[in-house]
Amino acid sequence: MNSVIKGASYVLVHTPDMVLYNGTTQTTERVVNPDSEYLKAVPEHLRSYEEAVSYWPNQTYIGNAHPDELAEIEFPYYDKKKEGAERYGKYGEIMPEEEFLLLVQACDMFEVVRLDKAFVEKYKEAFAKDPVISDDIVEKIHEGVELSEIETLISEDHAEPLYFEHQLVGCVKPAHDIDVNLSSHVMHENLMSKASSVLALLYAVKNAGIEKSDVEYVIDCAEEACGDMNQRGGGNFAKAAAEVAGLVNATGSDARGFCAAPTHALIEAAALVKAGAYKTVVVTAGGCTAKLGMNGKDHVKKGLPILEDCLGGFAVVVSENDGVNPEIDLGMLGRHSVGTGSAPQNVIGSLVADPLDRAGMKITDIDKFSPEMQNPDITKPAGAGDVPLANYKMIGALAVKRGELDRKELANFTKEHGLTGWAPTQGHIPSGVPYVGFAREDILDGKIKNAMIIGKGSLFLGRMTNLFDGVSFVIHGNTAAVQEEAAGVSEEEVKGLIAKAMKEFAATLMAE
Amino acid sequence: MDLENQKRVKEFAEEYGAENLVVVLGAAEGEAAGLAAETVTLGDPTFAGPLTGVQLGLTVYHVCEPEMKEEFDEAVYDEQVSMMEMVLDVDDIISEMQAIRDQL
Numbered sequence: 001m002n003s004v005i006k007g008a009s010y011v012l013v014h015t016p017d018m019v020l021y022n023g024t025t026q027t028t029e030r031v032v033n034p035d036s037e038y039l040k041a042v043p044e045h046l047r048s049y050e051e052a053v054s055y056w057p058n059q060t061y062i063g064n065a066h067p068d069e070l071a072e073i074e075f076p077y078y079d080k081k082k083e084g085a086e087r088y089g090k091y092g093e094i095m096p097e098e099e100f101l102l103l104v105q106a107c108d109m110f111e112v113v114r115l116d117k118a119f120v121e122k123y124k125e126a127f128a129k130d131p132v133i134s135d136d137i138v139e140k141i142h143e144g145v146e147l148s149e150i151e152t153l154i155s156e157d158h159a160e161p162l163y164f165e166h167q168l169v170g171c172v173k174p175a176h177d178i179d180v181n182l183s184s185h186v187m188h189e190n191l192m193s194k195a196s197s198v199l200a201l202l203y204a205v206k207n208a209g210i211e212k213s214d215v216e217y218v219i220d221c222a223e224e225a226c227g228d229m230n231q232r233g234g235g236n237f238a239k240a241a242a243e244v245a246g247l248v249n250a251t252g253s254d255a256r257g258f259c260a261a262p263t264h265a266l267i268e269a270a271a272l273v274k275a276g277a278y279k280t281v282v283v284t285a286g287g288c289t290a291k292l293g294m295n296g297k298d299h300v301k302k303g304l305p306i307l308e309d310c311l312g313g314f315a316v317v318v319s320e321n322d323g324v325n326p327e328i329d330l331g332m333l334g335r336h337s338v339g340t341g342s343a344p345q346n347v348i349g350s351l352v353a354d355p356l357d358r359a360g361m362k363i364t365d366i367d368k369f370s371p372e373m374q375n376p377d378i379t380k381p382a383g384a385g386d387v388p389l390a391n392y393k394m395i396g397a398l399a400v401k402r403g404e405l406d407r408k409e410l411a412n413f414t415k416e417h418g419l420t421g422w423a424p425t426q427g428h429i430p431s432g433v434p435y436v437g438f439a440r441e442d443i444l445d446g447k448i449k450n451a452m453i454i455g456k457g458s459l460f461l462g463r464m465t466n467l468f469d470g471v472s473f474v475i476h477g478n479t480a481a482v483q484e485e486a487a488g489v490s491e492e493e494v495k496g497l498i499a500k501a502m503k504e505f506a507a508t509l510m511a512e
Numbered sequence: 513m514d515l516e517n518q519k520r521v522k523e524f525a526e527e528y529g530a531e532n533l534v535v536v537l538g539a540a541e542g543e544a545a546g547l548a549a550e551t552v553t554l555g556d557p558t559f560a561g562p563l564t565g566v567q568l569g570l571t572v573y574h575v576c577e578p579e580m581k582e583e584f585d586e587a588v589y590d591e592q593v594s595m596m597e598m599v600l601d602v603d604d605i606i607s608e609m610q611a612i613r614d615q616l
Contacts, residue, residue, distance in 0.1 A: 397596075
C-alpha cells in the first residue's frame, strides 16, 4: 500500500540583521559598491518582528490562514495587516532573531558560535518558553563570553559577526584555519540551515502526533553543502539536525537538486516506506541566508519594505499506511528526463500531462496543483511576475492544447485548480511543498480529492549541466479501506476454493 | 540580467563582432524582457554586471515577437513555443522591446 502523509510543519525565522550582513545581494553590493545608496537605505526598509508576524503570506505559511483566505485579500499584501496574527500557528511558528541565535548556538557541536553573555542572559528565558524547545536543547546553551572576546575573534580570526538590532551580539568562528569549506562564512550559512531544519523537525514530530523515537530516517533537501576541503558536499545535514531534535532512532542522508529537491525527497521517502525499508521517514529543510533580501534592490527602489527577511523551513512526516491519511501515489510520478528538452511545453508535459496520461486521467481531474508557490508580493515588484499564476497558465494552456479545456475557461482554470502564492523566496522552500500540509487537511476534510505537487529545479546554476529538472507526484485520499475490501472479496473466493477442494478430497476418501 | 550571462554576451560580442550577434530572449514578463534588452543594447541599468556602461547595441528580439516567429519552422514553433505564446502577454512584451529598440 502507498505511504501516507502523517503531518507537516512550516516554520519561519525573522532575521532582518542577516538580510543586511549575509544576503548575497547585499554582500555583493558591499564588494562592488561599498558606498552605495542602496546599502544605506536597507536598514530603513527592514520590517520589525511584529510587522513580519502580521504579514498575511507569513501567517498563511505557518497555517494561521488558508491560501483560499489569502486569495481574498486585496493585492498587494505588504501594506495590509492580518488582525489577530500570532507567532504560533498550527504548522509551526515565526521565531524571532534573538531566540533563533540561541537555537543556532545549541545546534553548534564544534564551539564555533560565540554569543555575548548579556545577550544570552537577556533572551534565554524567552527561548526556553518555546513549546517545542525541550530542556535538552536549552541545556546546550552556554552562558556566553565577553563582547571584547567576540570583537577580537572577528578582527583577528576572521569570525563572521552576528548582529541583533544592528548591535554585535556574537560571532561564528571558522572551523579550520585554511579550509574554505569550513570558513566562518560557510559555517554560518550551514548552521543557520541546520538550526531552522531542527525547528521544522521538532514541529513535524509534534504535528504528526508521533514520538521522536518513531522516526527511522531523515532526508534533508535544503540547498547548502557541508563538508571539508576533501569532500565539499560530504553531508550530512539530515543526521546532524536529527541529533539536535532528539530523533535517537534515526539516521539519514541529504538529497540535493536545487528547488526540485523537496519533491525528489518526498518521492524517495514515500518509496522507502512503501518498500518496507523504514516505517517513518521525515523530509526536512532549513532556510538559506544567502537569499535574504535577494530582490531587495527592487523593493527599496519601489518604496516597499524588504520582504525577504525570513528564513524558511519545513518538514513532512511520511509513514506506513494508517488507513486514514492521504497517500503519495507512486504510480503517478512525473519526471523531466535528460531527453525531455527545456521548452516550457515539454517541461509541463513531462511533469503534469505524462503521469496523468499513464493513469488515464486528464489535467482537469486534478483538483489543485502546487508548483512554484512564491509569494507574488515579493516577485512582482522585482519584475518576475506572479510565479504560481504563470505556472497555472502554462498548465491550463497545455490542457487547452490537449483538448481537455476550452480556451475560454483558461482564466477560470487558474482560479479553480490554482492557489495564490504565499511562500518566501527561499529557493527550495516555495517549491511544491508549501501546500502539502494544507493538501493533507483539504483532502481529509473532503474539500478536494487530490493534489499534484510539482518541484522544478534550475540545475544550470551549478554549471555542471545546462539541463533543467523537475519531478511531480499526486496526493489523494486514503485507499486502504477500498483495497482491503477488494482483498476481502478475493479472500472469500480463496475460502470457497479451499472448501471445494476439501469436499472433493472428502469425496475421494469416501469413494475409497 | 544574470551577471554571468552578461559576461558571456560580452565575450561573444568581442569574439564574433556585435553586428554578427542576435540575442533571443524568452523572458516571461514584458518588464524583464525590456531590462534584458536594455542590458545588451544600452548597458546594464542595474549597474551591477560586466555590461555596466557598455553599449553593445546588439540586435535583440523576444522569441514571441513576429519578426522571430517568421524565422521558425511552423511545426517546431508549435511544439516549442506555442503554449507559452498562449500564456504570455505578447503585446506588452512587444511594446517593451520596441521601446528599447527605439532608443537605439
